[in-house]
Amino acid sequence: MTMGLCKKNLPVRGKYKDISEKKCYREDGHEGECKEFPYLSDLSVSHPRVTNKIKRDATKTTGAAWKSEDAGPNRIDRWVMLQSDDVLKNYGLDMVALKPGVVAKLREKAATYDDCMDVAARLTLLAYQMPDAPPCPADTRTYLESRFSPMVEGSTTCIVCKEPLSFSLFENAQRGKAEIETAHSNPREHNQNNVGFAHRECNIAQGNKTVEEFYGWISGILDRIDRT
Amino acid sequence: MTMGLCKKNLPVRGKYKDISEKKCYREDGHEGECKEFPYLSDLSVSHPRVTNKIKRDATKTTGAAWKSEDAGPNRIDRWVMLQSDDVLKNYGLDMVALKPGVVAKLREKAATYDDCMDVAARLTLLAYQMPDAPPCPADTRTYLESRFSPMVEGSTTCIVCKEPLSFSLFENAQRGKAEIETAHSNPREHNQNNVGFAHRECNIAQGNKTVEEFYGWISGILDRIDRT
Numbered sequence: 292m293t294m295g296l297c298k299k300n301l302p303v304r305g306k307y308k309d310i311s312e313k314k315c316y317r318e319d320g321h322e323g324e325c326k327e328f329p330y331l332s333d334l335s336v337s338h339p340r341v342t343n344k345i346k347r348d349a350t351k352t353t354g355a356a357w358k359s360e361d362a363g364p365n366r367i368d369r370w371v372m373l374q375s376d377d378v379l380k381n382y383g384l385d386m387v388a389l390k391p392g393v394v395a396k397l398r399e400k401a402a403t404y405d406d407c408m409d410v411a412a413r414l415t416l417l418a419y420q421m422p423d424a425p426p427c428p429a430d431t432r433t434y435l436e437s438r439f440s441p442m443v444e445g446s447t448t449c450i451v452c453k454e455p456l457s458f459s460l461f462e463n464a465q466r467g468k469a470e471i472e473t474a475h476s477n478p479r480e481h482n483q484n485n486v487g488f489a490h491r492e493c494n495i496a497q498g499n500k501t502v503e504e505f506y507g508w509i510s511g512i513l514d515r516i517d518r519t
Numbered sequence: 520m521t522m523g524l525c526k527k528n529l530p531v532r533g534k535y536k537d538i539s540e541k542k543c544y545r546e547d548g549h550e551g552e553c554k555e556f557p558y559l560s561d562l563s564v565s566h567p568r569v570t571n572k573i574k575r576d577a578t579k580t581t582g583a584a585w586k587s588e589d590a591g592p593n594r595i596d597r598w599v600m601l602q603s604d605d606v607l608k609n610y611g612l613d614m615v616a617l618k619p620g621v622v623a624k625l626r627e628k629a630a631t632y633d634d635c636m637d638v639a640a641r642l643t644l645l646a647y648q649m650p651d652a653p654p655c656p657a658d659t660r661t662y663l664e665s666r667f668s669p670m671v672e673g674s675t676t677c678i679v680c681k682e683p684l685s686f687s688l689f690e691n692a693q694r695g696k697a698e699i700e701t702a703h704s705n706p707r708e709h710n711q712n713n714v715g716f717a718h719r720e721c722n723i724a725q726g727n728k729t730v731e732e733f734y735g736w737i738s739g740i741l742d743r744i745d746r747t
Contacts, residue, residue, distance in 0.1 A: 496724040509737035515681040
């Protein structure tokens, strides 16, 4: 079932290029040019904002909402955060100068390049499986199904509340905040088995708990108010 | 049971003084000087931060965390927010220039002066009823009991999760955020029957829902994951 992938190294640009990587994720032995996100070619045309969100959430740390000396860098590749303080200092990022809370938050978001790329593909599958998602082009469907599992239309639910998630919520924004967020069953891990989408309010309610911890917590609350 | 209160008008200062008020909340016919918060005299000496939090949360809107043209005023008396846009404009506060989300948030926090003062007294009672609260001085106890109900030591729980709330959490601060927050059973009302304290994470999880709506919501989640 699992497809072989090209994984040819592609040129990396930017400040952190020596400690970064970029690979082709087309199928092994493909014809034509290498591509990092081949399965997003169509969505990037029809829904560029959703596409950018998937790429960003899969590969970047969340950044500080404001700019200040100790607030930390805004959106940095998650795999860069795997490097030691010493290495990062060579690239102009002085982790020791940041607030401990900021450092903890950044380090918590660290993930390998390969895990991030798996996450991006998995999020794309989940987006296409939303009840009102745009139709998935045949080649993308074949690609995603051979990397994961047969696509079940309309099957994507919020990983917290388990209600179906509408694709249209990607476009809705209230006070500048998207109503769908990329979420993690365990907020301290970032890999394909651990990610999904959640309603913004569900993701906020989950907080730093794992989804299992969250269920245990709310179950305890209902026990105390004698509602179960 | 209910005590008569002096309610003599006290001098008001500041930018909004013509649309504000301030009264004496000592018992009717008291001797000595009038006081707005007589029941906080002791706590203000032993626990000034807790005292300031109670006064602030009872009487002020929450403000913008940052400074910008359209972010709105930082911490304004809740009763000032009962005034019309036209009146507020005379006081240099141009509501129309603010983002709709900011206006909604400010207006939602509006409450009468009397309700705010009732809230402050009730929060003080609840703080003294926390398991590890400092002992309540006899005169304050008499005062609060005659305004509310007999004090039951150790009875204050988080209004969301119903676990006992430790007074010590007032002093703990993680990343600059207190671990106890003033909370509302219905986030859109601010009166003595509706306020209490909650763990920060519980208050965040409750979000814009009433506590009853929150219980209904989490109950639905547990039904869907088949845990109840």
